Amino acid sequence: MKSAVFALSSLLSFSAMAQTPQTGKPEDTEVWKPVPKVVTATGVFTPPPSDAVVLFNGKDLSQWVSVEDRNKPAGWKVANGLLTVDKKTGNIETKQKFTNYQLHLEWRVPATIAGTGQVRGNSGVFLASLGKGDLGYELQILDSYQNATYVNGMAGSIYKQFIPLANPTQKPGQWQSYDVAWTAPTFNADGTLLTPARVTVFFNGVLVQNNTQLKGATVYIGQPSYQTHGPSPIKLQSHGDPSEPISFRNIWVREL
Numbered sequence: 001m002k003s004a005v006f007a008l009s010s011l012l013s014f015s016a017m018a019q020t021p022q023t024g025k026p027e028d029t030e031v032w033k034p035v036p037k038v039v040t041a042t043g044v045f046t047p048p049p050s051d052a053v054v055l056f057n058g059k060d061l062s063q064w065v066s067v068e069d070r071n072k073p074a075g076w077k078v079a080n081g082l083l084t085v086d087k088k089t090g091n092i093e094t095k096q097k098f099t100n101y102q103l104h105l106e107w108r109v110p111a112t113i114a115g116t117g118q119v120r121g122n123s124g125v126f127l128a129s130l131g132k133g134d135l136g137y138e139l140q141i142l143d144s145y146q147n148a149t150y151v152n153g154m155a156g157s158i159y160k161q162f163i164p165l166a167n168p169t170q171k172p173g174q175w176q177s178y179d180v181a182w183t184a185p186t187f188n189a190d191g192t193l194l195t196p197a198r199v200t201v202f203f204n205g206v207l208v209q210n211n212t213q214l215k216g217a218t219v220y221i222g223q224p225s226y227q228t229h230g231p232s233p234i235k236l237q238s239h240g241d242p243s244e245p246i247s248f249r250n251i252w253v254r255e256l
Contacts, residue, residue: 023221023222024221024222025221026220026221028221028222029152029160029219029221029222029223030150030152030153030160031150031151031152031163032150032151033151034151034163035151035167036151036154036156036163036164036165036166036167036208037166037167038166038167038168039166039167039168039206040168041168041170041203041204041205041206042170042174042204042205043106043170043174043175043176043177043204044177044179044202044204044205045106045175045177045250046104046177046179046250047250048104048250048252049252049254051254052252052253052254053096053252053253053254053255054251054252055094055105055234055251055252055253056083056105056248056249056250056251057250058078058081058082058083058249058250059078059081060078061073061074061076061078061083061092063094063095063096064076064092064093064094064095065092065093065094065095066089066090066091066092067090067091067092067093067129067131067132067133067235068090068091068132070093070095074089074092075088075089075090075092076089076092076238081249082247082248082249083247083248083249083251084245084246084247084248085123085236085238085239085245085246085247086238086245087238087239087245089238090238091133091134091235091236091237091238092235092236092238093126093129093233093234093235093236094233094234094235095233096233097230097231097232097233098128098182098184098231098232098233098234098253098255099184099230099231099255100182100183100184100255100256101181101182101253101254101255101256102179102180102181102182102253102254102256103125103127103178103179103180103182103234103251103252103253103254104177104178104179104180104250104251104252104253105125105177105178105248105250105251105252106175106176106177106178106248106249106250106251107123107141107175107176107177107178107246107247107248108173108174108175108176108246108247108248108249109121109143109172109173109176109244109246110172110173110244110245110246110247111171111172111173112172112173112244113143113172113243113244114243114244115241115242115243116147116148116149117147117148117149118142118149118153118241119241119242119243120142120143120147120241120243121141121142121143121172121243121244121246122141122142122237122239122241122243123141123142123236123237123238123239123246124138124139124140124141124159124236124237124239125138125139125141125178125180125234125235125236125237126138126139126218126234126235126236126237127139127180127182127197127199127234128182128184128197128229128232128233128234129232129233129234129235130217130227130229130232134218134220134237135217135218136217136218136232136235137158137197137199137214137217137218138158138159138218138237139156139157139158139159139178139180139199139201139209140153140154140155140156140157140158140159141155141237141246142154142155143155143169143172144156144167144169145169145170145171145172151163151164154167155167155169155176155203156168156169156201156203156208156209158199158209158212158214158218159218160218160219160220160224161214161215161218161224162209162212162214164201164203164208164209165207165208165209165210166203166206166207166208168203168204168205168206168208169203169204170204175249176203176204177202177203177204177205178201178202178203179201179202179205180199180200180201180202181199181200181201181256182197182198182199183197183198183199184197184231184232185197185214185226185229187226187228187229191227191228193226196213196214196215196226197213197214198211198212198213198214199211199212199214200212234253236248
């Protein structure tokens, strides 16, 4: 009974986090300096190892579901070996849930992309999805090639938390790669944080997050915080900006 009560209290606590609006303005948590140095690098195509779970092989979305209704298949477009965001259908996430893992994915902003700042190929990979919408821990995806924005919201950032160590973004139209080592947070029996989430990220082969300890789940307004959770899906974001949708290929994960 005690465990059931704890599970219920944790669920209610997380539900409250999801429904309680944050106070303040988005600009309050934007950081603009220091600007990471630009590094010339190329995207890294890495075939999946023999023990990897292949999340997208260029053929179908059998490993993914809709975030808004996990009983529905993911609605993004698959054509010519590519997975392209369909903004009308919302975010997608993996059927399988993960704790600690190694992730590889490749993404491409259209060569004809228009817009500036956050309105330029905006998307993200949520390293642990915590429910509908944009709840979770977001590694930002954005065209950051000669595109000024707040630096804790550029490509390679842990959104609104940690600036990337460098900016190795290639021009729009070229493939970019993320290689991620994710360690999920752990919690005490009373729901308090035991160990924070940690992440290491290589962006086009360049280290941009070095065993970074997260402050909590991503929030657009206000300060991040932790709420108890267990194994979670990996989520890809369908951002609501009007710029052209980005594409993905070669996504795989290795459980650790």
